[in-house]
Amino acid sequence: MRRNALPLLLVIAAGCASPSTGEAPHAAPSSSPGLALPATTEVTLPNGMTVLLVPDDEVPLVSFQARFSGGAHYDGHVGEGAAAVLADLLRKGAGGRDARTFQQDVELVGGTFDSAAALDWIVVDAEFLVEDLDLAVELLSDALTRPRLDPAEFEKVRSLRVDRLKAAREEPNAVIDLYWNAWLYPDDVRGTPVAGDEAALARLTLAGVRRLWNTVSQPEGIVLAVAGDFEVESMSARLAAAFPVVKRPAASQMLPAISAESPSGGARVLLVDKPGALQTYLRFGGPGLHWTHPDFPGRFLANTILGGRFTSRLNQALRVEAGLTYGARSGFDDWRGGLFAVRTYTATDTSAEMLEQAQDVVRRFVIEGMTQAELDSARAYVKGQFAPDELETGAQVAGMLLDLRFAGRDLDVIEGLFQRLDALTLDEVNRVVSAGFPGEPWTWVLIGRADVLAPLADELGEVTRIRLSDPGWGPRSR
Amino acid sequence: MNRLATACLVLAVAASARSAEGPTLDVRQHDLENGLRVLVHEDHSIPNVSLYVFWKVGSRNEVPGITGIAHFFEHMMFTGGEEYGAVFDPTMEAAGGSNNAWTSNDVTVYQDWFPAAQLPLMLDMEADRMRGMVFDPEVVESERNVVASERRLSMEEPGERLTEQLWAAAFTAHPYQWSVLGWMIDIQSWKKSDLEEFFATHYAPENATLVIAGAVDADSVFAMVEKRMGDIPRGPGRRPIHTQEPEQTGERRVTIEDDSGALPQVKCAWHIPATSDPEFAVHEVLERLLIASESSRLHQLLVEQTRTCVEVGGGWQGHQFDPSLFTIECLLREGGDTAAVEKLIYADLQRLAREGPTERELRAARNALRAAAVRRMKTIDGKAELIGETEIFFGGWRNVGARLDAIAAVTVEDVKRVIGLRFTQRNRTVGTLVSVEAK
Incomplete structure (x- = not known):
């Protein structure tokens, strides 16, 4: 089913109509320009995924950003760092491509493809020239629905993350927020370090990461925002075909509600x-x-x-x-x-x-x-x-x-x-x-x-x- | 005499067999009699403006004893103008604008981002600091501490300490031998007279290019700039940088012993020609082939296959007027053997010189560079920077398309030739950071 959402964001209207063609006064503008928003279309795909479409033809690029609940908030079920490792693995082999082929195919056409975990979600980001749209959608669909979660890649990702944490400790600015979050939320998931730590990563198992994937990867939980040089109708049809309805096993467990504890302040x-x-x-x-x-x-x-x-x-x-x-x-x-x-x-x-x-x-x-x-x-x-x-x-x-x-x-x-x-x-x-x-x-x-x-x-x-x-x-x- | 030129650039043509044409970029040029060049790109997609002033002055224009002074000027330029010096940032922010600046070996670049209606004010402020500087001793001391803090922050990173030593070893004559931040003792020692002389010599309109992209009318911009900056006199002229680095005639090595528990590092550097040299396009491609992506050769070899390294980086070292360096920089895993990593790098370079890259590797490198150029067109800021950078380092802003043509023309044979010519042991400087026990 498809519906037009409220017009979404952006583009500041006031001031836009009258560029500075003359010697405008120096006083800062004090009037109240509203935000006029370009039409954005929201679509629900047959498989349950939500898609937000933002056409923008200024340059011949299309960017994708898919987010789904399943960030470090849920690490407690399988071990800290699990969401970060899972996010890495989404681009380390998916569908018919192993990790190296996946990356090479992205780079052959000058595309970008990244994935990362935050506290509340996992995000997959990709951007391709419009002429490579077929490949882009195929890779995105594979990463979001058919990641291989390969054992050898799991080991590589995990050990690389341990080494990077060691290197990060050499730069206090790179790690001080990990201490800060944990210090303010010692008993709450909000203190969870998204990157995990060296010991937690060592304890992590691929089975645990797979369990997390099965829990968080329901299409109903995915919101995909697409922006760039495309027609809304054809993009909707393309995505519906690329993300077909698939019978999936039920989630192994329900996601816990996100707690709302206050930070532990005090002197x-x-x-x-x-x-x-x-x-x-x-x-x-x-x-x-x-x-x-x-x-x-x-x-x-x-x-x-x-x-x-x-x-x-x-x-x-x-x-x-x-x-x-x-x-x-x-x-x-x-x-x-x-x-x-x-x-x-x-x-x-x-x-x-x-x-x-x-x-x-x-x-x-x-x-x-x-x-x-x-x-x-x-x-x-x-x-x-x-x-x-x-x-x-x-x-x-x-x-x-x-x-x-x-x-x-x-x-x-x-x-x-x-x-x-x-x-x-x-x-x-x-x-x-x-x-x-x-x-x-x-x-x-x-x-x-x-x-x-x-x-x-x-x-x-x-x-x-x-x-x-x-x-x-x-x-x-x- | 003022000249007015208009031209249309077409980006992203003829890179590989692809036929799609890239976006166009219209630029209009106006030269003031005092030598200031103004470049304008009109883009009304948002009611804002991105303004860049590229000054052809960087650490390359320093001499021993005043290293770091070009970067220090980057700071002082926000405080020293006669009319706006004391209120530069508050005035800009109260008008809805923000700013930044950066310094390299070769240029100092000032950036303002603001609502289009504030263009007259922003040009007033830029003209004010172009016209002259007042050096308040208290402000000088405070900014001296700020840049000292910036240097300390940088030196907290083991890799930065190694980079500083690597360049000091690779260059014996040319001023690229010291870092943009300068030596701490020089930061602590420069005097007011040094500052005044540096400003008078280098901050003259003929050394600047003003780039404006955004919701403006080019003719109006030219008139506004003429009114504000047209009477600023030319400078006294300056000596060209004639020093050339002598040819390197054997490998050089530097070592840093670290007792803080840092991971080992190795950085290799080879002398390469300046950015304006036709060979530079080959180095842009080489960076992609060797290190710039997850499927590049050295990332695959060192991070994925042998798993000896955590990260591989480096490449060509910014846009530069004079011959510079190409580096390969590796952060090793704990307890890693830098000699073994060096051996792997050199063996791969020899293989590349012998066999060349595959056509697929080369196509991926070219396409990545072409797509990166398109990405810079997404914002008025990206466009302003692209126009200015091409104007300063690539023989004029009309060469935006030619830069991509040059990359598209790089062949397997070019790669083999340049690797064989430049990436030799004789032309190489190697820095290693090794762990030692704390005393």
Whole structure:
């Protein structure tokens, strides 16, 4: 069955009609341009798969992004890292092709084909020139319905992942979020490291990965977004033929409901020792406001001012004025309940100064809020950057549609965003700052030289000390 | 005299037997009397603009004692303009714009992304920092610390430390021998007079190309640029970089002993001609054949078959005005033997020189490069960068199509010839990172 969905996203209407053909005034636009959205078609294939079609003929490419529930959230059933390994295996041989042939056929025509796991889903991404559409759809169908899950490839993928984790430990910036997530969610699937860890990967079995595949691969759970140079009718027919109705064994078990536990905040410090480190890397924060909350637009503007752009208060104070770091940011992790974190680093010998100043910036922001000038600037910035960041290509639109779908949000979040941003007053935004940004006590992860950091960490909260070379990503109960 | 030229580029032609034509890219050119070149591509798909200023100055223009200063300028250019220096970023962001910049051995590139209605303001700001710099000592010290932090972050990665030593060994005369970030002691030591001299010498309009892609009208852009930048005087002229790296006459080796538990690494480098040389297309193809994808030869050999390595990378090293390096860089598995990996690499290169790639391998390499060019056309940002890069490094923006033609023309014999000519032991520098016990 096929139905036309509501018109979906994008393309900012206002301003589009009148390019800067003359000497426009310098004042930032303050009117309230809405988001005019191109027609997007939603189709349910006979096998139960949902397809979102976003035609875009600017360049002769077609991009595909298929997502299905089954990310690291479900690793608990078979072992951490299972979803990541399963995602890799989807492109390591499928249908009539072994791993090498599959990859060679992608590359022969200059295509790209990737697959990866996140916390909540597994994603398969592919992009091909339009002239190679037949091959693209065949490979996509094979990967999503007939992966080989070959034993030799399983061993290769697993051992390569173990080695890559070892290499990642050499770069604290590459692993600090794994510690942070686990430290804030020690008893919850949201703390699960998507990549697993060395020991968990060693315990993983192919039988377990196959069991996960059987559980998560029901076509009804797959949403495929297609963007690019095609006709809606012919693409729908092509996909219906490529994904036929197949009688499948029932899922071996039902997917568990995703829990909604709050992060474990409080004055706790995970101190990760890296002897000889030149720099100290840090995260601090706590439970924040989730994007499903009606105050999301206010949060968007407020975080832009605190740590969401170059002139944010954090970057201004720590980088521009103090020269303590190359960058300081803040943000909310909406796949982990809206967890708020400040992210930065500094030279080992300026760690104390950094800790003090970073806290001071956030403390003052949460207590005092922002100014009218900051609000106006943030609003212009968010609106000015929205089109190139989110809406310029069909693939960007497709990705946003999938994000909305998997977050259980409807299109109004985007369609009405600019109006909601324009309607916010300073008082309202500052109320969101006060309610949606965590105040003290904050929770901390520090990676660096423990001999230097230990006395500083003691002042921040109860310290748990481990070494960067220790297996795993800090103390967790699951 | 001002010249105005219009032309139409056709991308993605004649790569292999395929007949499909790629997208077109219209560019209009306008040269100011002071030497500034302006290139405009109109694209009204979103109401935004991507603006690039390519300055022909990079670490190649430095001398010992002030290494890293070109990169430092990349930072200072956001703070030093007379009118906007103190408010450059706040003004841009309050107008809905954002920016970035990057520095290479050869160029410094400034990027602004903003709503089209703000073009006059953005050109005011670019003109302001093109016109002159004020070096506030406090700002200089703060930015000095920021770039020091950037260097420390980079040096935290064992692979970056090895790369720095590899280039220092491969080049003995040419300024490619030091990294874009520069040596820490130089970062800590340059003076205000060094900064003033560097700006006056290199940040002159004849050394810049302005590229604008987006929802604009080209004639209006040219008029706006003339009004704001037309009276900026030319610079005093600068000495050409005449230093050439002498021919290498034997293998060079460097070793880094690491006690942090890092995985072993080996990086091999060979001297190759500059980006403008007709041979460069062969190196673009070689990168695809050897290392750039999962089915490339060395990935298959080292990661998939012998499973000696975790990752293989490298290739040609950015677009460069002077002869540079082609590298093959391997991250080994724990306890791996770098000598054994080297042996495997050299044996495969010899095989490639003897037998050449298969037609299928060559076709895949060409098609990947052609598709990558099409992908760059998806956004106004990709188009602006492509136009500027082709203008600066490939003999002019009209050569976008010619770049693909050159790749399509690479033959099996070309690959064999270039491997035999360049990838020799005599022309090779090898860096290894080995683990030692902590003291």
